[in-house]
Amino acid sequence: MRVLLIKTSSMGDVIHALPALTDASRAIPGIQFDWLVEPAFAEIPRWHPAVNDVIPIAWRRWRKGILSRETRQEWRQLRERLRATHYDLILDAQGLIKSAFLGFFAKGIRAGLDFSSARESFASLAYQRKCKVNFYQHAVIRMRSLFSQLLNYPLPLSPPEFGLNSQHFKQDFAENYLVFLHATTWESKQWPESYWQQLADLAAKAGYRVKVSGGNAEELERAKRLAQASTHVDALPRLTITEMAQLLVNAKGAIAVDTGFGHLAAALDLPTVSIYGSTNPEYTGAIGKRSMLLNTTFSCSPCLERKCTFRDVSPVQPACYVTLSPTKVWQTFTHLCSHPDDK
Secondary structure, three states, X not given: OEEEEEOOOOHHHHHHHHHHHHHHHHXXXXXXXXXXXXXXXXXXXXXXXXXXXXXXXXXXXXHHOOOOHHHHHHHHHHHHHHHOOEOOEEEEOOOOHHHHHHHHHOEOOEEEEOOOOOOOHHHHHXXXXXXXXXXXXXXXXXXXXXXXXXXXOOOOOOOOOOOOOHHHHOOOOOOOEEEEEOOOOOHHHOOOHHHHHHHHHHHHHOOOEEEEOOOOHHHHHHHHHHHHXXXXXXXXXXXXXXXXXXXXXOOOEEXXXXXXXXXHHXXXXXXXXXXXXXXXXXXXXOOOOOEEEEEOOOOOOOOOOOOOOOOOOOOOOOHHHHHOOHHHHHHHHHHHHHOOOXX
16 A cells, blocks of 8 residues: 655654554555655655655745746656656645645545644545544644544554664764753743753763754854853754754753754653643653653743743743743753653
């Protein structure tokens, strides 16, 4: 059986879909997936053994030059590539109008979430097969339920397995370091920089070095400031997803905000503490065998706002993180490392 999976972004969403592929490959021997995904995240699907082909779609870039010659040429090439294969199922796991639209350019039965389940309800009108999935549950569970219904196998009750082989990223060197994953797109998800500095001091006292990187100029500058504030912090250049996976797998642990690389660290079974303020970990928290979630206990969190709207006096910004101090985060991390089964 051959399935075209449409799940174009973001990094966390792509990672959340991996356990569903593991379920499907166990329930349907020989099933293969071709995955339509943004080029920025195309490395991740290739790591799963059930993925036959990765088809990049530069939708985000195309939107900036939708009438350009380059965009028209790439769009034509994508259509030709999609039409070259007949799929047993075209599975839109994104549930957006744009992702449903893409399904029309492939050959096969289009399937996805029904009107009450899709993130954009009218996307369901494009599907020839659809199913209902409770929106108010974790994204990993939603994906596993969607796949099981559309591919006709019982929903497994076992813990999610991401299908990632961490040994693929292992390197032959030993260094006692942690990775701080401070970079995130929402301003409201950024743990205070002063807290990262204090956390680095706690890590140094425990004998760890700290590695930090970033995905853009602002994040790389923050990484440099953290390195300047402590001789135990190494600021790294921007890394590819594969290079970051190597950095994580060979680390002793990671501390993250709500960010795609935090989800990757947890999926690779690295001891990971993830910090949540404006977002709800109940629905999008990092999942892994050695992962722990910390969410703020503040009056307006989770607010689901990109920028903090709290206007009273607060010692830190965003204000909700006053309830998640560096000491508390470090205590949680050390407890996780010493009691891996006590989560």
